[in-house]
Amino acid sequence: MSGYANLARLDLAYREDRRIRVRDGVELYYETRGEGTPITLLNAFFLPSPSWRVFTEELAGSYRVVGYDLCNHGKSSHVGPEPTWEEHAADLIALLDGLEIESTHLIAASTSTILARDVALRHPDRVRGVVLAGPVFGPRGMRRQRQVQRAWLRTLESHGIAGLYEHMYPEVFSAEMNEAIGTPGFLGFREAFSALSTVDDLVNGLNRAMEDVGDPAVLAGVERPALVVVGDDDFLMGPTAARELAALFPHGRAEIMPKAGHVPFVDDAEGFQAIVRKFFEEVDARA
Amino acid sequence: MPDSEAAVRKRIRGLLAQLYGGDSFVETVSDGISLRQAGVSSHALVALLVAMEDEFGFEWDDDVRPEALRSIESLAGHVLSLQE
Numbered sequence: 001m002s003g004y005a006n007l008a009r010l011d012l013a014y015r016e017d018r019r020i021r022v023r024d025g026v027e028l029y030y031e032t033r034g035e036g037t038p039i040t041l042l043n044a045f046f047l048p049s050p051s052w053r054v055f056t057e058e059l060a061g062s063y064r065v066v067g068y069d070l071c072n073h074g075k076s077s078h079v080g081p082e083p084t085w086e087e088h089a090a091d092l093i094a095l096l097d098g099l100e101i102e103s104t105h106l107i108a109a110s111t112s113t114i115l116a117r118d119v120a121l122r123h124p125d126r127v128r129g130v131v132l133a134g135p136v137f138g139p140r141g142m143r144r145q146r147q148v149q150r151a152w153l154r155t156l157e158s159h160g161i162a163g164l165y166e167h168m169y170p171e172v173f174s175a176e177m178n179e180a181i182g183t184p185g186f187l188g189f190r191e192a193f194s195a196l197s198t199v200d201d202l203v204n205g206l207n208r209a210m211e212d213v214g215d216p217a218v219l220a221g222v223e224r225p226a227l228v229v230v231g232d233d234d235f236l237m238g239p240t241a242a243r244e245l246a247a248l249f250p251h252g253r254a255e256i257m258p259k260a261g262h263v264p265f266v267d268d269a270e271g272f273q274a275i276v277r278k279f280f281e282e283v284d285a286r287a
Numbered sequence: 288m289p290d291s292e293a294a295v296r297k298r299i300r301g302l303l304a305q306l307y308g309g310d311s312f313v314e315t316v317s318d319g320i321s322l323r324q325a326g327v328s329s330h331a332l333v334a335l336l337v338a339m340e341d342e343f344g345f346e347w348d349d350d351v352r353p354e355a356l357r358s359i360e361s362l363a364g365h366v367l368s369l370q371e
Contacts, residue, residue: 188333
C-alpha cells in the first residue's frame with residue numbers, strides 16, 4: 001500500500017485517555033500499541049500522537065510502540081510558558097519511568113529531531129537507536145530552518161492556521177504527493193490540520209524550535225547509533241547534506257527515500273518502516 | 288436552470304450516504320453542523336470532495352476558503368455559487 005493510501009486512512013481521533021504524571025502539574029497523554037522492544041515516537045509540534053498510527057502499523061506488529069503528546073500540545077497538560085527542550089527531555093524520561101521502560105528506540109520527525117538528539121546526548125543509557133526523519137539541524141547549523149520557521153510564524157500570526165497550512169504545504173510535502181492527492185486532498189487535509197492544534201500551541205512551539213542553535217559539534221557526543229532518513233524532495237536538506245550530517249555522529253548513517261518530502265513516512269510508510277526496522281534490528285543485535 | 292439549494296443539499300447527503308454505506312450516519316448530521324464535529328474523518332471529507340467534483344461537474348480550487356467546507360449547508364452554497 002502506498003503512503004498516500006495510508007494518508008487516506010489518517011485517523012486523528014484520540015481513542016484513549018491514558019495519562020502519566022511526569023512533574024508537578026503536568027500529565028502527558030500517551031498511547032501504546034504492540035509488544036516487544038519499545039519504540040517511542042517524538043512529535044513534531046504540528047503532529048500530535050494519533051497522527052503516527054497509520055505510519056507505524058507494521059512496527060507495532062513486533063515492537064511496543066509508544067506515542068505521546070508533548071507538554072503544552074495535544075491532549076497533554078498546558079502549563080503556561082512552552083517548556084524548554086531540557087524540560088521536554090526530562091518529561092520523556094519521566095514518561096519512560098512511568099511506563100517502566102528501561103531503554104527505548106526513538107523515532108523523531110522534523111522539529112522533534114532536536115528532542116531526540118538531546119535525549120540521546122543527556123540520557124544515553126535510556127536510548128537504544130535514534131531515527132531522525134527530516135532533521136531540522138544540518139551539518140553546518142540550522143539557520144535555514146530558523147528562517148523558515150520565522151516565516152511560518154509570521155504567516156500564522158497574520159493569517160491563522162489555514163494560512164499557515166497553505167504556506168507550509170508546498171514546502172513540507174513532496175511534489176509527488178501534491179500531484180497524487182490533488183486539490184481535494186489539499187483542501188480535505190487542511191480541515192484536519194486546522195483541528196490538530198491551537199494558534200497558541202503552534203506559536204509557542206515555533207518559537208521554541210527557533211531557540212535551538214543546532215550546533216553540529218554536539219553530534220560527536222551522541223554515543224547511540226543514529227539513522228538520518230531524508231526524502232530527496234525534502235525542502236530543508238538534500239541527500240548530500242543528509243550524508244554529511246550522518247557522518248558527524250560517531251555511529252551514524254543516512255538513508256535517502258526517493259521522491260519523499262520533509263516527513264518521508266507520509267510518502268512511503270512501508271518503505272520508511274522497513275528502513276527503520278532494519279536499523280533497529282542491527283542496533284539490537286549489537287547491544 | 289440552477290439547482291435549488293435544497294436539491295443540492297440532498298445530493299450531497301446522497302454522496303455522504305454512499306461513502307458511509309447507508310443513511311444511518313448521515314441522518315444524524317444536520318445541514319448546518321460542522322462535518323468535523325459530526326465525526327466526518329479527513330479521509331471521508333477528501334472522498335466527499337472528489338465525489339462532488341463528479342456529481343456536480345466542477346473542480347475544486349486550492350483557494351477555496353475553509354468556511355466553504357465546514358458543513359453540508361456551506362458545501363451546497365459553494366456549488367450554487369459556481370452555478371450563478
